[in-house]
Amino acid sequence: MNRLFRFFVKLFFWSVVSSIGLVVLFKFVPVPVTPLMVIRYFESPSENKMWNHDWVPIENISKNIQLAVICSEDQKFLQHNGFDIDAIERAYNNNKKKGKRIKGGSTISQQTAKNVFLWPARSWLRKGLETYFSFLIEKIWSKERILEVYLNSIEMGNGVYGIEAASQYWFKKSAIKLSAYEAAAIASILPSPRKYRANPASVYIEKRKEWIVKQMQFYGTLELKELK
Template identity: 50%
Template sequence: MNKMKILKGIWKWGKRLFLVLFVGQLIYIVLLKWVNPPITFTQIGSIVNGRGFHQQNRSAADISANARLAVIASEDQLFPDHNGFDWKSIQKAMEYNQKKPGRLRGASTISQQTAKNVFLWQGRSWLRKGLETYFTFMIEKIWGKKRILEVYLNVAETGNGIFGIEQASQSYFNKPAKDLTQYEAAAIAAVLPNPVKLNVKPMSPYVSSRARKIGQQMNFLKPDRDIQNLIR
């Protein structure tokens, strides 16, 4: 009898804790529609690992259209059109990873990367992936594309211990992000796949080549009406 009471008590408190956590995270998501995240797990990890943490948040109005276009061209060219998930790319990545399990390929959209960077830790567990799916869905519904892109440009790691487009622009080119040229924005976007190992300065031949290709894609995407609605 006592054991049943204990189990019922645990169940009761568990439901209350779940409700508190659920309501709390929902309030946090809504709040971040207007307020920048104070710090993320990735940034905390950078501090713990000795890489440091340098960041300057900026509003979309203070970020060059070139920077917004560069990350779309580099990371997620279908960003204006999908609902947070690029299912074709996910399917291709799954097929590739099954054939070559030692060389994992990702297919994360800007929305997924933002959800992961803001709310979660780095890793590949099913739990983290499930939570990433949930938070991606929520920010697509609550924030909208322009806010997702703005937050991504503020929280993405753009160098070793460097976070956000403003800090990257100041560190690499000694200018604010609103003044970035097309090539400078493309160079920063070129290191996003692995910002700890890839560098804008000194720039490796690989990063230089990738920046040029991103610039070509920017020229291709720029006339698109949906892209223009996001970057202007």
């Protein structure tokens, strides 16, 4: 019994150490691959296997798309410590109502933690680990780094990961050259990037895009100065 107990204590200790080490490592180096990329690759039929992912530093990412994802996904990103309690409560109350579309209350920090370190399936275990990794990256990374990793790792289409690949795929241009409307178009599909198209956009995506652009105009690029 004592031997088994010591084994689990050591397993827990080294799991914590390795997880912190990984977070520290990705503070400085690009994230080459995520669990979701691997899962999607093996899920796809052999004739449709596609994997577009090009890491670019945040200096080569348009301010428009930085602002667009904050406005569409997490408007309190620059103020919270990884968790938006109000958004979580709204999502919980909405999801209790029958017939309502399921909503999430995840912040950009939580989405980044899930995308980089975890698997996509919903479970209490994954949610607990997501909370743990969200706490770590908020403590170890800057907001700018969190946004940089988020924009370079998130799924933005079928087999398309990161903003550089998405920009080339949807608009045939580099991420640094995205206009406000192009950035809003990409941000508008993020709830379901394999279901919706950024270009050409459906009526629903056009409406979301217009809303995001209005939010961008309201908040302005001054918000981004708080990233560093």
